Amino acid sequence: MAKEKKLVEAITSMEEDFAQWYTDVVKKAELVDYASVKGCMVIKPAGYAIWENIQKELDRRFKETGVENVYMPLFIPESLLEKEKDHVEGFAPEVAWVTHGGLEPLQERLCVRPTSETLFCDFYARDIQSHRDLPKLYNQWCSVVRWEKTTRPFLRSREFLWQEGHTAHATAEEAEERTIQMLNLYADFCEEVLAMPVIRGRKTDKEKFAGAEATYTIEALMHDGKALQSGTSHNFGDGFAKAFGIQYANKDNKLEYVHQTSWGMTTRLIGAIIMVHGDDSGLVLPPRIAPTQVMIIPIQQKKEGVLDKAYEIRDVLSNFRTKVDDSDKSPGWKFSEAEMRGIPVRIEIGPKDIEAGQAVIVRRDTREKQVVALSELVEKVSATLDKMQSDMLERARAHRDAHTYEVTDFEAFKDTIEHKPGFVKAMWCGDEACENMIKEVTGATSRCMPFAQEHLSDTCVCCGKPAKSMVYWGKAY
Amino acid sequence: MAKEKKLVEAITSMEEDFAQWYTDVVKKAELVDYASVKGCMVIKPAGYAIWENIQKELDRRFKETGVENVYMPLFIPESLLEKEKDHVEGFAPEVAWVTHGGLEPLQERLCVRPTSETLFCDFYARDIQSHRDLPKLYNQWCSVVRWEKTTRPFLRSREFLWQEGHTAHATAEEAEERTIQMLNLYADFCEEVLAMPVIRGRKTDKEKFAGAEATYTIEALMHDGKALQSGTSHNFGDGFAKAFGIQYANKDNKLEYVHQTSWGMTTRLIGAIIMVHGDDSGLVLPPRIAPTQVMIIPIQQKKEGVLDKAYEIRDVLSNFRTKVDDSDKSPGWKFSEAEMRGIPVRIEIGPKDIEAGQAVIVRRDTREKQVVALSELVEKVSATLDKMQSDMLERARAHRDAHTYEVTDFEAFKDTIEHKPGFVKAMWCGDEACENMIKEVTGATSRCMPFAQEHLSDTCVCCGKPAKSMVYWGKAY
Missing domain, CATH: 3.30.110.30 (C-terminal domain of ProRS)
Known part of the structure; x- marks a missing residue:
């Protein structure tokens, strides 16, 4: 038991120091490591797998609305960044500048993209000619850089991963419709997949995006009562179009400016998941986003038949993301580890269970235990994951409403x-x-x-x- | 017919000028656009969708061998890049340097990663302690930057997309085994999915990767008789481990250096697909990698029932990546466009076909036409795609062997x-x-x-x- 104790003791309690609790979870659940460049992060397999699931689900939802993926360059020439005045004012103070390529100084400084509006505009100005070219519904998955002074893993880092959608439309109405559509897509994703309720609304002019006419946002409440901006969708009107000269010939062959939007979500969402659902034993992952949904932990695994049964159960549960922890650690240590990593359901199976034709299912969030006949395992696991997903949303909603x-x-x-x-x-x-x-x-x-x-x-x-x-x-x- | 003529005339013939043909195809098939930063590229939807399919298939194959995805920072401090002498000598002349963050000069220059060995090593030195931590089988999908003097879309650009796998092992044997395993995985992928035969072998010392003990490569022959290095896998021995101090305690609790590998494939593969399979009508995509496998082109689409039938056929063919071209262009123009974009199979369906209960299937590579009963469409399309895939591999192999x-x-x-x-x-x-x-x-x-x-x-x-x-x-x- 000494080892189990150690793993849990390694975490500060939420009540005592929420910031330290967060740092401890991020580290002990092996989500990130600090990098040699200050303010950047190494996203480890357990953290990146969450991001992959976020990507997969968001990307599917984007494509259902007609969005296509593209890739724009990492670098923006200084002169391009400066074309839209509000935009450059907002971003110039926090960009990283490339001044040398190989052994030569560059003729013009390049900034590492903090966001790619200017690159998309530069491209659209060449690519859009006619009303037949509209709408353009493009998105990219990439990393961006903002030279922040104080940083925290996932929440605020000098480099982070995100998606940025950039669309161009014939009319102002269509652009506004798309802006709201994407905000609602984000909100639905947060509620349905991350079990995280959000407030949908519009930013004040003071808080809106540099260069936008209107910024819409979804705001979530973290366990400590602080707010987290979790996704934004911007309507640019024709401001960028005028700055970059993005015009199309309408059906009467007259030139008109396009209306544009952009919208983004980032690895910050992983921070939100931690701070909305986590507890003093570590991470708690909503089943729909958990890289491993079910961890099977054999008891007395050296006894004949135990490990075989564990693998057999894994195969029976192949519709879920299921693993067997067959390492040589003690069961208690494995329990703590599975809890720290937020795995939604663990299944305990030992010689006595096998004899009785049963297994024990334990839910990560409530720690509720059920003894279940092996013949009913699939449906019980399925029901438990579903119940946990909806309970987590309700619990988070109740917490938010109470605060x-x-x-x-x-x-x-x-x-x-x-x-x-x-x-x-x-x-x-x-x-x-x-x-x-x-x-x-x-x-x-x-x-x-x-x-x-x-x-x-x-x-x-x-x-x-x-x-x-x-x-x-x-x-x- | 004037328009059809124009689209095909826009391409230089391969025989006349292969380099110009390549440039024309890349542009007319809408794979890339030039970017405002010289030597970088905008990858457009048709190009990026090919990359997404490459990613999906490679990623699945990697994970089957136990590889996990991670994300390392974009920047490498100059002092870190310099730790392994051969490595820095190989890369320093062609890296981009960040010297300013926001309004302040940086204390130490950061290079934009040209490859991430040094970042993985820095991380492994902290993360690996015991033989229980081995092997580490990590990969990342990202972009890298190399400040090349002469550039061509996909083949050689200042920024490109790739995956880079980085593994650490307890023994030299295991590292060598992994190096060869990944090379064979690459070769199988090229042959099975891209229909591109490759020579598997080892690079001479002159041609090996900066810092590697041994570099293995797959080499493909392009249509013009030039070779293209299509994927590489490196065995570093313990050279990086010694430079970075990456040690583990073995079972007898003695410290040993790890043995490492790295392996990568890039967007260059899209260039290879173009130059192995393309012809004077444009791109020819192997069915397994084609974003759209079947394009249904309605004839006399304004006649009642034609478009409905086209959509009905699309739904029947939902097991394939099928689209209907219901734009208001002429059928002939649509044929040329589908050919230019390399779509493996097109289906022509008009009023007479509907009356006869049939459709016309046309293969992109051979232009072979089949008149097929609608009741047999699924199996005929399936057989045609399979046959095209295997024929393309055989044709490429015959071309290579003849040259x-x-x-x-x-x-x-x-x-x-x-x-x-x-x-x-x-x-x-x-x-x-x-x-x-x-x-x-x-x-x-x-x-x-x-x-x-x-x-x-x-x-x-x-x-x-x-x-x-x-x-x-x-x-x-």
Whole structure:
């Protein structure tokens, strides 16, 4: 038991220090390792396998809406980055610059892409001529670089993996429709696959993407009551089209500017999964995204027939992502390891179980144990995984709702942010000065103006002037 | 017909100018576009979809051998790149250097990875402690950068996509076994999926990878008689392990150095597919890798029932990657386009066919036409795709064999290289001086020492001293 103890003791408890708990889980569940370049990460097999499942599921959903994948270059010439003024202002302070190729200095500096709007625009300006070329519905999977000062694995790193969709449309309406469609796709994915409820809404102008007309976002609440922006979808209108000269001949053969969107999700989602579902024994993975859904752990595996039975069960469960832990560690150690790694279901099988024609199923989230006849194993495992998936979503939703507060005056706002970590819903006049004031005094930022608006009072929580919309506020990652 | 003519006329014929033909196909089949950064490429949907199929199939084969995917950072600190002397000498002249992060100069320059041995070694040195940690069988899918002077889409570009596998083993034998295993996996993939026969062999010391003990390669012959290195697998012995201090405690608790391998395949394979199978009407894709395997082209599609029938056939053929071209172009234009894009099978269906309960199947490679009863369509399409796949491999093999020449004296060597594009098989003494001489005089390089050795004569084709091995020589991309 000494070893089991050690593995669990290695994690700080969530209550004691949430940030340290996060760091411990990321390390002990073997998701990442620190890299030799500060602020970058090595994504280890257990972490990358989660990303592969995210990719597979998102990519399938994108393609169902007509999206095609492409690949744009890693580098952006400085002059290209500078073509759209808001965009370059937003990104220039945090890009990495390539100045030498081989032994020669470059004639023009190249930035390592922090995002690829400018590259897509440069390409679209050549590739789009006629209304027949529209819409363009392109996406790419790649890594991007932003030279952040403070970094944390998955949440904020100098390099991260993501997908970036970039579309071009004939009309403003079509572009807006696509922007919202992708936001809803993201939200559905988070809820259905990651068991993570999100608030869908629009960013204020202060918080929108550099160069966008409108930014939409999905915001999730982490276990510690902080918000995490989990996906964004931007409508650029024709701003980039004008800066880059992207025009098409309409049906009357007149030149018009295209309307564009972009939308992205990143490896940050892995951080969200950890912080929404994890507990003091480590990671808890929603079954639909877990690289291993079922871990079979043989008891007294050296006894004749035990390992064979374990492999037999694995083959019976081949419809699930099932593994046997046949290493020479103790069963207790294997239990702890499977828990730390967040594997949804473990199956214990030993000589006595085999004799009785049964196995023990243990759910990772509730630790509920069921003794199950081997003949019923497939359906019981299937039902357990389904139940766990829906329970995890409901639990996360209940946690979020219990940590969402309505306030109508500034004193209550300050008090809530200070003492009750979570979302604060409050009315806002639409003035950036109030956003700045709220941030300065409370540390909270506007997370979004939700699509599901509510009327909490007539006046702005900050200045008392007439309110324009209800906003979710919170401290954020 | 004017339009059809235009599409085909847009391509230079292979005989006339092979290089221009290649450029035309790459552009007209919409595989790539040129990027704003010289030597980089925009991979368009038709090109990227081929890469996705390559990835899917290779990744599946890797995982079957126990390989796991990871992700290493994009950047390598200069001091890390310099740790293995041969390696840095090989790569330093062609790397891109990042010198600024945001507005600040960096304390140490970072190179954009040209390959990731040094990053994997840095990680392994921390991650490997015991014999229980071995083997490590890691791979990553990413892009790499090499600042080449002359570039061509897919074949040689400043940035390209690839996979790089990096493994660490307890013994030299195991490392050698893995090196050969992956080379054979590559060769089987090329032959089974890309219908591209390859020569499996070992590189001479002059041609091996910077830092490797041994480099194995697969070499394919392009339609113009030039060789293309299509995949490589390297055995590093314990050279990197010593430079980076990667040691493990063996079963007797003694420290030993690991033995390492790496192996990679790139988007260059798309260039190989073009140059092995293409013809004067454009691309010809092997059915197993084709993003669209069957294109249904309705004839007189405005007549009632024609388009409905086309969609019905598409649904019947849902086991294949099938599309309907229902655009408003003429059938002849659609034929040319499907040919240009290399779609293996097209199905023509018009009012007369519908009346007769039949359709016309046309194979892309031979242009063979079959009139087929609609009730037999699934099996006929399936048989046609299978036959096309195997015929393409046989045709490529016959072409290669017809352009492989044996020579035993230097005059014949020079004459063959000058007048008969293809592989030259000739004996070699093992001396680099002869390799250099051959290159200088004929322009041909040693492609590999094939596993399947033959005894053509007793003496080196260049110097006349006793021969050590038979070598494939050729001009190469």
